[in-house]
Amino acid sequence: ADVEVVAETGSTNADLLSRLGELTKPLLRVALHQTAGRGRAGRSWQSVPGGMLMFSLAWPLSRETHALMGLPLAVGVAIADVLHALDLPVQLKWPNDILRDGKKLAGILIESAANKNGGTWIVAGVGLNLQLPETFEANLGRAVADAPWLARMDRNTLLAHLLNALAKAFEQFDQHGFSAFQARWNALHAYANQEVQIIDHGQILQRGFAVGVDVSGRLLLQTAAGQIPVLAGDVSLRPV
Ligand code: ATP
Structure with a gap:
């Protein structure tokens, strides 16, 4: 994948979605700060400069757009497994959040557009809280988690781990769909039988x-x- 890093933008997902027509291979766009970060259904994703890892990854799939159900969950599994390998225990909240101690540590937003060959370009956006200021929770009005230990890790190394895991997950999902991720998702389920x-x-x-x-x-x-x-x-x- 090509990689771009910008200090600030509105939304890395929006940036990539507007450029899908010109892409010929995967593109990773990283922003240190977003001024109009997006969640699902028009909700917003808040960031503080340098306080989190935020990126979007545009990736071509051979599946059609209507065959992407479960992709946000598969991405959640891939990210959770990277964090577990770095000794950060996290759990998954259906459909698209990663929790630490029951609080939201990361959000995932998958958007997509059909490509010319009957397949799909997906744009997978990830916002992972690393070190938030104390005022963040009060401003947001809900409990959130961060991971100061991860914040001390080299960002490029962390990003490389995540990029590799996502690339593998996209290929596996393209071939087998969500079935390849179901058991692992259920093992990481934050609210099992609750x-x-x-x-x-x-x-x-x-x-x-x-x-x-x-x-x-x-x-x-x-x-x-x-x-x-x-x-x-x-x-x-x-x-x-
Ligand atoms: P919810 O998390 O409320 O169940 P959701 O999963 O549908 O809803 P998303 O659309 O994925 O939420 O994410 C947007 C929501 O995430 C916002 O409404 C806000 O409450 C919360 N949020 C925004 N920024 C952050 C952040 N940096 N860390 C944690 N949560 C955030």
Whole structure:
């Protein structure tokens, strides 16, 4: 992959999405600060200059855009495994977050566009909190995690580990889909068999016990009416 590093930009995902037409190979874009970082469904991702590792990776897949369900979860597994190998125990929150001690350490945002050959360009954005100022939580209004120990590690080395893991994950996902990641995801599940709510635009959509994810990456909820699969879409999960 080609690599670009910028001090500041609006959103590395937005930058890469606007350039997909001109790409001929994978491109990694790293920003030390984002002024308009994005989460899912128009939510925002906050950063402080130098306080986190933020990057987006554009990668071509042979799969069609509609066959990407589960990709954010597969990316979560790849990143969690890198962090585990660096002695940072993390867990996964469905569908797209990485938690440390139950608090959000990293977010993942996958966006995509069809390419000319029937395949897809994906843009995988990752924001990983390394060292946040004390005021960060209060400003955000929710508990978040960082990883000061990782912050002391060489950023290029950390980035190289993540890039290698993501490249492998994309290739595996392209060939086998989410099935190759299901067991590992369930082993890292933060809310296994805990009671959770699924929230959609502020409304409680479902409530039940989070069993785990199925072979396509849908969350299996045990409810009074039996076990139901939940599609990621724009919904969010909250522990009860
Ligand atoms: P949630 O994390 O609320 O369940 P989500 O997984 O749908 O929702 P995303 O869209 O992935 O959330 O990420 C956006 C949310 O992440 C924001 O609404 C904000 O609460 C939170 N957030 C923003 N910046 C950070 C950060 N640097 N660290 C941790 N959390 C953040």
